[in-house]
Amino acid sequence: MWSISHKAGIGRVLVAAQDISADTVVIVDTALVETPDGFPVCLGCLASLSSLSIPCPGCGWRVCGGECARAEQHQEECRIFRERKIVPTINYVHYFLPHGLYLVVQVLRVLLVTRNREKRDMVENLMDHWEERSTDNGVEEMVKYVAAFCRHKLGLEWVTKENVCHAYGVIKTNAVGWINPGGSRQCYLYPQVSLLSHSCAPNMEILEKPDRTVQMGSSRDIKKGEQLTWSYCDFLISKHSIQTKLRNVWKFDCKCSRCLDQTEFGLHYSSLKCTCGGYLSQRTSSQAVKCDNCEDVWRVEDYSEEEAGLAREVSQAADSDIATLFEKLSGHQHLHPTHYVLVMLYMRLLQPGSDQPPALPLSSECGTALLQVLGSLAGEGSQLYKRYQLCCTR
């Protein structure tokens, strides 16, 4: 259904080898490696630790039980930790806080996978963006520490700082993360999914919680030859927040169709409404935007904090306050029906999956606006669209 192609400036990408209709399973991928992500988790299944976790009989690190202790992905590190007597001293209060030794396990698992010739090539060929990452002193220090730890504490003399830089960079650039209930994290490195480019209005989505295998489906109709994309982060936040996140974590400037279109497909999703009724959607510099109607110029710093404050208010409001907040914000002079703050609010109002009817009947304008946004940004074949479509018509 897809093939690997080369794109100048990007490298390997996946493209549709045929027309693909929305809601088709396109990729089924198996993880090269599955790892903790800096938080204590069971080293067998990567679930959060709990009061029921036990020390692994082999190495003493916490696991859910015997079956997790015997999990294949834990065996080699289990032997290394046992021989070198390395075990984190943690108890219940540490279970949901970052822990350096679990970062070591993350890198170590990638390093151990590269001992296998076939898998080594797959890891070698993935991008690490190390040049950009190394400009962060904290990252540089951490990598030095992990390399020294592997060599001196774990006795793995074959490990070099370069190996560790690549392993760390590959995970940060390509792995698919998941946050467990309670906040601990796990991540998976998939060979095919790693080749999917990012888009802020993607045509693919993950169909269920990532695990040893993952399924990706088309969230809209895709034409033969079109590049397959998914979103590396939540794409229902403002375009500028996504771009900042992509720059900081994945080290690139997004040039997807949404980012290149100042109107964001006519939704003006990330732009406030001007007093004249036009949209402040024309960036004239990183510091200023111009109204597309009266050509008034606003300085970004004059409104961005208030706008971010409104978004925070929506995401942090208690369920019982959402209806009141809706009354207040739907009359806001600079918000419009397809602005992201209101869209976040519609989504909170509706809460699909709850047995309760919506807190407020959605006026048809809100319902239309929400589905228009989800159809454009997530795709009419996406799970998100279908979920909210059900809510809007009931």
Ligand SMILES: [Zn+2]
């Ligand atoms: Zn487990």
Ligand SMILES: [Zn+2]
């Ligand atoms: Zn063990």
Ligand SMILES: [Zn+2]
């Ligand atoms: Zn983009």
Ligand SMILES: [Zn+2]
């Ligand atoms: Zn104006």
